[in-house]
Amino acid sequence: MKSEKLFELASRYMPGGVSSPVRAYTPYPFFTMRAKGSRIYDVDGREYIDYCLAYGPLVLGHGNEEVKNAVSEQLEKGWLYGTPHEREIELAKKIITHYPSIEMVRYVNTGSEATMAGIRLARGFKERDKIVKIEGGFHGAHDAVLVKAGSGATTFCIPDSKGIPKNSVQNTLQVLFNDTAALTALLEKNSGEVAAVIVEPVMGNVGPIPPEEGYLSDIRKITRENDVLLILDEVITGFRLALGGAQDFYGIDADLTILGKIVGGGFPIGVLGGKREIMELVAPSGAVYQAGTFSGNPVSITAGLKTIEILERERVPQRINNLGERMRSALREIVQDSGVEGSVSGVGSMFKVFFSAGGITVRNYADALGCDKNKYMNLFHAMLSSGIFLPPSQFETNFISFAHTDEDIERSIEAYKDNLSSCC
Numbered sequence: 001m002k003s004e005k006l007f008e009l010a011s012r013y014m015p016g017g018v019s020s021p022v023r024a025y026t027p028y029p030f031f032t033m034r035a036k037g038s039r040i041y042d043v044d045g046r047e048y049i050d051y052c053l054a055y056g057p058l059v060l061g062h063g064n065e066e067v068k069n070a071v072s073e074q075l076e077k078g079w080l081y082g083t084p085h086e087r088e089i090e091l092a093k094k095i096i097t098h099y100p101s102i103e104m105v106r107y108v109n110t111g112s113e114a115t116m117a118g119i120r121l122a123r124g125f126k127e128r129d130k131i132v133k134i135e136g137g138f139h140g141a142h143d144a145v146l147v148k149a150g151s152g153a154t155t156f157c158i159p160d161s162k163g164i165p166k167n168s169v170q171n172t173l174q175v176l177f178n179d180t181a182a183l184t185a186l187l188e189k190n191s192g193e194v195a196a197v198i199v200e201p202v203m204g205n206v207g208p209i210p211p212e213e214g215y216l217s218d219i220r221k222i223t224r225e226n227d228v229l230l231i232l233d234e235v236i237t238g239f240r241l242a243l244g245g246a247q248d249f250y251g252i253d254a255d256l257t258i259l260g261k262i263v264g265g266g267f268p269i270g271v272l273g274g275k276r277e278i279m280e281l282v283a284p285s286g287a288v289y290q291a292g293t294f295s296g297n298p299v300s301i302t303a304g305l306k307t308i309e310i311l312e313r314e315r316v317p318q319r320i321n322n323l324g325e326r327m328r329s330a331l332r333e334i335v336q337d338s339g340v341e342g343s344v345s346g347v348g349s350m351f352k353v354f355f356s357a358g359g360i361t362v363r364n365y366a367d368a369l370g371c372d373k374n375k376y377m378n379l380f381h382a383m384l385s386s387g388i389f390l391p392p393s394q395f396e397t398n399f400i401s402f403a404h405t406d407e408d409i410e411r412s413i414e415a416y417k418d419n420l421s422s423c424c
C-alpha cells in the first residue's frame, strides 16, 4: 500500500502526518493522486465517490473545467498583485446582490481569519469584550473561539485547546444550539457587556444540525432586543443552501456575515461582510485593524466569481438540495429497517447518519457527543471499501456537489444499505 508508506513518512515530518487534524484516521488515511468531478483517486489506484469534498468548498465537485479555465487565464496575468484590482469589486457586487444584509466586504484568506476579524470588529464597534458562541460551534482555529469547538477539536476530544491563555477565552460565553431561553438568560445576565453572538445557522462541524423552526428568527429578535450584534458564520451554508445562504433559505438577516469555502471556488478565501456603518470601522477607513498579504488575490477572487456565475446559471443549490432530500429520505428508511440505533440529519445538500443514543434526533452539541464514534468509524471504513469516501469523523458533514449524478447517489444509497447493519 503506497498510502501506508507515505503516511509513515509524513508522520516523521508533520505532526500526526497531516496538515489539518480531521484528515488523520486509523490505521492510515489514503493519499490522493488526483480528483475530478464527484471522484477522488488514491495513490493505490482506488476510486471513490467523494462526499467529504475537502470539507465544503467544492460545491461544483473537483476540477470544474470552467473554473480551471478562468483561473488559467488569470495566471497568465499574474497571481498576486498587492494592489487593488477590478475583480474585487465584481465579486463584492455579486455577494451584495445575494446577501441584502451585506453592504461592504473585507476579503481575507480563510474562514478562521474572517471570524477573527469579525469578532474584533464587533468588539470594536460595540466597545465591549464579551462574545457568545454556541457549544460545539466551529469558527476556525483561533484562541477566542476554541472553547467547546466542533470539527477536529470534537473528533479528537480536545474541547479546549492547550496553549490558550485563560484570559483570551474568559470573554467567550457559551450556550447550546436550539435553546433560545438559555441565550436570553445569558444575555440578560451579561447585559451591556456582550458585543456579539456568533452562530453557524446550520451547525456544520458536529455533523449537520439544522435550526429548529423559528430558532434563527428568535436569535435575531433576542440579539436586537439586547442591543447585541448577530454574526452569522455562513462559511459552510453560504452559496450552498441557497445563493443567499441560510439568510435567504430561512429568511433572516445579520449584522455581520462570515463567508468562506465556496466563495473562493476551491481556492483559499474568507469574507467578512456587513452593514456599512459597522464595516467602515475596518482599517484604513476605521480604527479596527485588519490586514493580509494574500487578501483579495486575483486567483481566489476569479475562481469565486466563476463559481458563483455557474451556481446562478445552473441553479445549483436547487439541484443539490434535491439530491440531498433524496439521500436523506433513503437513509432514514435504511436506518429504520436496519434496526441500528441512529438518526439521519441534515438540510439542503448536507447529510449525516448519527449513531445517536436511542436513535434520538440530534439537536445540539450535547446530543452529538452522545453518538457512537466507533460505530461511525466502522461505517466509514466499510463505505471506503465500497468506494465511497465519507468524512472520517462522526462530527463532519457529508456534502453533495453539482458533479454528483443521480447514479452516484443511487450507488451510494446501495452501499449504505449493504454496510449499515452489517458493520454496526
Ligand SMILES: *Cc1c(COP(=O)(O)O)cnc(C)c1O
Pocket: 109, 110, 111, 112, 113, 115, 138, 139, 140, 141, 200, 204, 205, 233, 234, 235, 236, 260, 261, 269, 270
Ligand atoms: C471551515 C469553517 C471555518 C474555518 O474556515 P477555514 O477556511 O478552515 O479557516 C469557520 N467557520 C465554519 C462554520 C467552518 O465550517
